[in-house]
Amino acid sequence: xxxxxxxxxxxxLPLYQRVRDDMLARISSGEWQTTAAIPTEGExxxxxxxxxGTLRKAIDTLVADGMLERSQxxxxxxxxxxxxxxxxxxxxxxxxxxxxxxxxxxxxxRTLTTPPVAVAAALHLLKKSQAIRIDRLRLxxxxxxxxxxxxxxxxEFAALMKIAPADFPDLLYPLYETLxxxxxxxxxxxxxxDSAGSHDAELMGIQAGQPVVVIERLALGFDRHPLEWCRxxxxxxxxxxxxxxx
Amino acid sequence: xxxxxxxxxxxxLPLYQRVRDDMLARISSGEWQTTAAIPTEGExxxxxxxxxGTLRKAIDTLVADGMLERSQxxxxxxxxxxxxxxxxxxxxxxxxxxxxxxxxxxxxxRTLTTPPVAVAAALHLLKKSQAIRIDRLRLxxxxxxxxxxxxxxxxEFAALMKIAPADFPDLLYPLYETLxxxxxxxxxxxxxxDSAGSHDAELMGIQAGQPVVVIERLALGFDRHPLEWCRxxxxxxxxxxxxxxx
DNA sequence: TAGTGGTCTAGACCACCGC
DNA sequence: CGGTGGTCTAGACCACTAC
Numbered sequence: 171x172x173x174x175x176x177x178x179x180x181x182x183l184p185l186y187q188r189v190r191d192d193m194l195a196r197i198s199s200g201e202w203q204t205t206a207a208i209p210t211e212g213e214x215x216x217x218x219x220x221x222x223g224t225l226r227k228a229i230d231t232l233v234a235d236g237m238l239e240r241s242q243x244x245x246x247x248x249x250x251x252x253x254x255x256x257x258x259x260x261x262x263x264x265x266x267x268x269x270x271x272x273x274x275x276x277x278x279x280r281t282l283t284t285p286p287v288a289v290a291a292a293l294h295l296l297k298k299s300q301a302i303r304i305d306r307l308r309l310x311x312x313x314x315x316x317x318x319x320x321x322x323x324x325x326e327f328a329a330l331m332k333i334a335p336a337d338f339p340d341l342l343y344p345l346y347e348t349l350x351x352x353x354x355x356x357x358x359x360x361x362x363x364d365s366a367g368s369h370d371a372e373l374m375g376i377q378a379g380q381p382v383v384v385i386e387r388l389a390l391g392f393d394r395h396p397l398e399w400c401r402x403x404x405x406x407x408x409x410x411x412x413x414x415x416x
Numbered sequence: 417x418x419x420x421x422x423x424x425x426x427x428x429l430p431l432y433q434r435v436r437d438d439m440l441a442r443i444s445s446g447e448w449q450t451t452a453a454i455p456t457e458g459e460x461x462x463x464x465x466x467x468x469g470t471l472r473k474a475i476d477t478l479v480a481d482g483m484l485e486r487s488q489x490x491x492x493x494x495x496x497x498x499x500x501x502x503x504x505x506x507x508x509x510x511x512x513x514x515x516x517x518x519x520x521x522x523x524x525x526r527t528l529t530t531p532p533v534a535v536a537a538a539l540h541l542l543k544k545s546q547a548i549r550i551d552r553l554r555l556x557x558x559x560x561x562x563x564x565x566x567x568x569x570x571x572e573f574a575a576l577m578k579i580a581p582a583d584f585p586d587l588l589y590p591l592y593e594t595l596x597x598x599x600x601x602x603x604x605x606x607x608x609x610d611s612a613g614s615h616d617a618e619l620m621g622i623q624a625g626q627p628v629v630v631i632e633r634l635a636l637g638f639d640r641h642p643l644e645w646c647r648x649x650x651x652x653x654x655x656x657x658x659x660x661x662x
Numbered sequence: 663t664a665g666t667g668g669t670c671t672a673g674a675c676c677a678c679c680g681c
Numbered sequence: 682c683g684g685t686g687g688t689c690t691a692g693a694c695c696a697c698t699a700c
Contacts, residue, residue, distance in 0.1 A: 184669060210685065221671040223469070226686090234480065236662035242686045243679030251662050357661045363609055363627055363652035381609055381627035381652060406609035406627060406652075413659070415603045416482035416497050430688060456666065467690045472667090488667045489698035669695070676688070 189218050189228035197237060197248055198393040207245025250353060273308040273315060277335040280304050282324060289321045292388050293396045300324045307373060314374045316404040326352060355392040359385055363406060374405055381406035435464050435474035443483055443494055444639040453491025483638060496599060519554040519561060523581040526550050528570060535567045538634050539642050546570045553619060560620045562650040572598060601638040607631055609652060620651055627652035
């Protein structure tokens with residue numbers, strides 16, 4: 171039998187899982203660029219010393235988990251989830267002429283400070299470490315739909331403190347990638363309903379005490395380490411969310 | 417080459433997809449019992465005249481889609497999604513001693529009548545056909561958490577009109593299966609926020625005008641034909657929903 | 663122990679893509 | 682056209698379950 175060159179983190183694990191883990195590490199570490207195709211199946215079978223079927227099973231699981239995308243005849247690519255689209259799942263009134271619009275952003279505040287304990291815990295921060303806080307308002311057709319409070323570990327996102335708040339683009343995730351080399355791969359969201367405080371109500375153009383939807387999101391990298399914590403509030407009136415259950 | 421015995425709905429489709437389609441038809445039609453294991457891989461490869469790898473790929477897709485469950489050493493089984501658990505994803509205050517409780521049910525009303533057009537359309541009903549409407553209240557610790565308005569096609573669920581409302585169990589889906597032979601395989605839900613009308617508010621023990629979460633569910637069979645339409649309302653205060661995005 | 667699904671191999675040929 | 686992923690085969694051996 172040919173000697174396997176798969177890193178043997180745990181010999182008891184099936185081959186295809188060890189291959190999968192190694193490929194995932196290459197994706198997380200940035201060893202494979204997100205713009206080009208990853209090595210071909212033939213190259214990877216040679217590299218790992220496994221059969222095509224085994225390699226394909228490893229890739230299959232990564233595709234199923236949303237890390238990779240195959241394209242017949244072109245190659246296999248690292249996939250970034252389109253979180254813009256996930257925003258659209260939440261709110262109505264975001265169509266114009268049958269097309270979704272990306273909500274406009276207005277940065278209200280950006281500071282370096284000590285986060286609340288709950289945020290620090292979610293981001294796995296050490297006690298008293300500092301974090302970047304960004305507050306911004308998101309608008310569709312100049313109407314406020316979402317008020318966001320974003321927290322980022324200072325150690326990994328320091329570059330964000332060096333650009334002027336006015337120069338922030340509407341979408342932050344591409345900025346995280348180009349400026350800080352951090353790719354958001356997945357996120358966990360929790361939805362609840364609350365009533366608007368007077369300050370929030372004024373910013374969102376509703377009456378204090380009116381119901382608002384609260385979305386708490388923890389965004390993770392490919393290695394499932396937390397990168398961003400965000401709490402968004404929006405008028406409940408505009409809210410709509412769709413799921414499929416199986 | 418051995419002649420394939422796979423029903424050739426469309427010769428252009430890959431073999432494993434044709435096998436998958438035929439297996440799905442057997443699941444939907446009830447030809448395979450939901451209690452026992454389906455035929456073994458060896459039997460199925462013989463029956464369809466395909467290689468093991470091809471058959472496994474067909475089964476893999478059905479497992480991925482939540483139709484089947486494999487259990488090493490025991491067999492492969494038809495899977496019913498646990499919709500009870502899906503209810504728990506929605507509301508807090510449903511734990512007692514670390515364990516989930518199934519909400520109690522109180523049937524308020526059960527009639528045979530003509531459904532609103534939106535419901536009739538969702539259920540693919542012909543014009544003026546009748547449907548069964550069930551209203552019920554769901555309670556946790558004797559506290560109302562959900563008010564449900566359920567619509568079912570009369571043709572398929574006639575058996576439900578023959579038992580006394582008081583004899584309805586807390587969970588309806590097992591009843592659909594045993595009494596009507598209908599298995600719910602998946603559902604699509606849409607969440608919005610509204611304010612309570614005076615009648616609903618009284619039933620739920622809250623004040624009129626307080627925010628309520630509205631969940632509209634369309635439940636489907638294995639063949640993806642609509643079987644049940646349900647609109648639930650519950651106090652927004654108790655609402656919590658979690659999702660993972662990828 | 664017999665039977666199940668789980669893993670793995672080493673090929674073959676096909677369909678699609680970009681040049 | 683050459684290279685990519687997509688489909689398919691016909692086996693082998695392993696791990697788990699039930700009896």
